Amino acid sequence: LIEMRGIEKVYKLGSERVNALRGIDLDVSEGEYVALTGPSGSGKSTLMHLIGCLDSPTAGRYLLAGSDVSSMSDAALARVRNRQIGFVFQTFNLLPRATALHNVEIPLIYGGLGSRERRRRATAALERVGLADRMKHQPNQMSGGQRQRVAVARALVTDPSILLADEPTGNLDTATGNSILELFAQLHASGQTIVLVTHEADVAAHARRHIVLRDGKIESDDANK
Amino acid sequence: LIEMRGIEKVYKLGSERVNALRGIDLDVSEGEYVALTGPSGSGKSTLMHLIGCLDSPTAGRYLLAGSDVSSMSDAALARVRNRQIGFVFQTFNLLPRATALHNVEIPLIYGGLGSRERRRRATAALERVGLADRMKHQPNQMSGGQRQRVAVARALVTDPSILLADEPTGNLDTATGNSILELFAQLHASGQTIVLVTHEADVAAHARRHIVLRDGKIESDDANK
Ligand SMILES: Nc1ncnc2c1ncn2[C@@H]1O[C@H](COP(=O)(O)OP(=O)(O)OP(=O)(O)O)[C@@H](O)[C@H]1O
Ligand SMILES: Nc1ncnc2c1ncn2[C@@H]1O[C@H](COP(=O)(O)OP(=O)(O)OP(=O)(O)O)[C@@H](O)[C@H]1O
Numbered sequence: 001l002i003e004m005r006g007i008e009k010v011y012k013l014g015s016e017r018v019n020a021l022r023g024i025d026l027d028v029s030e031g032e033y034v035a036l037t038g039p040s041g042s043g044k045s046t047l048m049h050l051i052g053c054l055d056s057p058t059a060g061r062y063l064l065a066g067s068d069v070s071s072m073s074d075a076a077l078a079r080v081r082n083r084q085i086g087f088v089f090q091t092f093n094l095l096p097r098a099t100a101l102h103n104v105e106i107p108l109i110y111g112g113l114g115s116r117e118r119r120r121r122a123t124a125a126l127e128r129v130g131l132a133d134r135m136k137h138q139p140n141q142m143s144g145g146q147r148q149r150v151a152v153a154r155a156l157v158t159d160p161s162i163l164l165a166d167e168p169t170g171n172l173d174t175a176t177g178n179s180i181l182e183l184f185a186q187l188h189a190s191g192q193t194i195v196l197v198t199h200e201a202d203v204a205a206h207a208r209r210h211i212v213l214r215d216g217k218i219e220s221d222d223a224n225k
Numbered sequence: 226l227i228e229m230r231g232i233e234k235v236y237k238l239g240s241e242r243v244n245a246l247r248g249i250d251l252d253v254s255e256g257e258y259v260a261l262t263g264p265s266g267s268g269k270s271t272l273m274h275l276i277g278c279l280d281s282p283t284a285g286r287y288l289l290a291g292s293d294v295s296s297m298s299d300a301a302l303a304r305v306r307n308r309q310i311g312f313v314f315q316t317f318n319l320l321p322r323a324t325a326l327h328n329v330e331i332p333l334i335y336g337g338l339g340s341r342e343r344r345r346r347a348t349a350a351l352e353r354v355g356l357a358d359r360m361k362h363q364p365n366q367m368s369g370g371q372r373q374r375v376a377v378a379r380a381l382v383t384d385p386s387i388l389l390a391d392e393p394t395g396n397l398d399t400a401t402g403n404s405i406l407e408l409f410a411q412l413h414a415s416g417q418t419i420v421l422v423t424h425e426a427d428v429a430a431h432a433r434r435h436i437v438l439r440d441g442k443i444e445s446d447d448a449n450k
């Protein structure tokens with residue numbers, strides 16, 4: 001499903017260059033549940049943005065479901081992002097002035113779904129993350145962990161085949177975090193591919209495969225465990 | 226140092242009321258190191274904002290260093306916040322278009338310090354959190370954990386007598402998180418009062434006292450351990 005060869009990502013800041021990814025080879029098959037860990041600044045979010053087609057690599061090849069992403073048009077990339085991929089951002093990226101319900105409906109608007117069905121699916125997604133009583137509230141009226149769960153609901157509402165979650169439990173207490181991981185376990189059991197970035201070892205232990213990044217390279221990958 | 230009696234906080238959302246804090250009695254002495262934990266939405270950040278004089282309670286009394294906060298003028302509150310308190314926000318609250326160095330200098334500008342001394346202290350604070358090579362970068366050019374550490378540096382640069390840190394290691398890997406906790410241990414040893422919100426049990430174990438919040442009330446407090 002995901003095939004990367006020699007992937008590099010350089011950020012240019014004025015005259016300076018930050019080599020965020022220095023040659024990544026990665027294969028992820030359909031239905032796998034992968035945890036990605038590594039030190040702060042090691043390139044985890046950068047790699048997730050590339051997998052999710054939110055950014056382009058500086059060098060290297062990326063085939064998603066057999067298609068070469070670098071040769072796809074912007075419109076085709078947007079369709080892949082909206083139809084196949086659900087993304088939980090490390091920074092949540094919610095619209096501050098829209099209700100939780102509206103935030104979760106947004107991916108379905110792009111998908112062309114009717115308003116009644118949109119509302120039904122978005123409500124169900126918010127119930128699944130335990131926020132049934134927060135539908136009409138805006139992000140700036142919620143706690144950090146509640147905003148994070150709205151971001152998880154928004155990523156799941158399109159029933160994506162690939163879920164990319166960047167630190168989805170970073171602001172959640174153990175019990176609430178476990179309920180989100182339980183939700184991911186159900187998605188994994190139903191065949192979704194999941195890539196999860198975390199800095200917590202016990203969260204990484206929920207995945208089936210563990211890749212460690214360091215300084216923009218894969219330090220270890222227990223793929224054939 | 227911190228004396229709260231019967232503290233309540235109600236958020237009014239249209240016709241709805243959210244009782245975020247339902248009667249908190251709390252005493253924190255100078256030099257204590259307190260961890261505050263509890264489920265997502267239990268009121269931790271709300272309580273931290275009240276302790277840090279960033280918000281006013283709906284009811285109850287709060288004495289900070291013997292002064293009744295509710296009777297202080299806005300100017301007096303701003304002076305207390307700038308001189309006595311360092312706050313690490315759960316949402317970092319950095320200026321996105323300013324460099325890391327400038328973000329950390331800002332509390333010193335309010336304090337009326339000269340520009341050379343400001344630069345020296347801000348540089349030292351960023352070095353202490355391991356971001357010496359990131360001084361000239363803006364927050365949106367950094368990783369999540371790097372932004373979090375800029376927020377820690379900014380809270381420490383004024384050498385506050387009270388440090389309030391809301392989830393300071395939420396985006397950091399274990400090694401980087403431990404270096405921040407090591408920094409807090411040094412501050413505690415030098416007499417600073419620290420209140421730390423965390424959802425990670427091993428982070429809470431670094432403190433000397435552990436208060437657990439649930440549904441806006443103190444569920445347990447091992448103050449006399
Ligand atoms: N500005 C606001 N307006 C309305 N309600 C709010 C606001 N901020 C917080 N709340 C509500 O008050 C309650 C307590 O929120 P608070 O942010 O203090 O929780 P928390 O313990 O810090 O949670 P987390 O661990 O998720 O960060 C929550 O139910 C939240 O929805
Ligand atoms: N937009 C950007 N512009 C410039 N440099 C960037 C940008 N985003 C990230 N970087 C840099 O690239 C490197 C990798 O960043 P990345 O966000 O991928 O790390 P990370 O592993 O997710 O870290 P964290 O665990 O702290 O979230 C870091 O050194 C960071 O400063």
Ligand SMILES: [Mg+2]
Binds near residue numbers: 090
């Ligand atoms: Mg990251």
Ligand SMILES: [Mg+2]
Binds near residue numbers: 143144145269271315
């Ligand atoms: Mg909070």
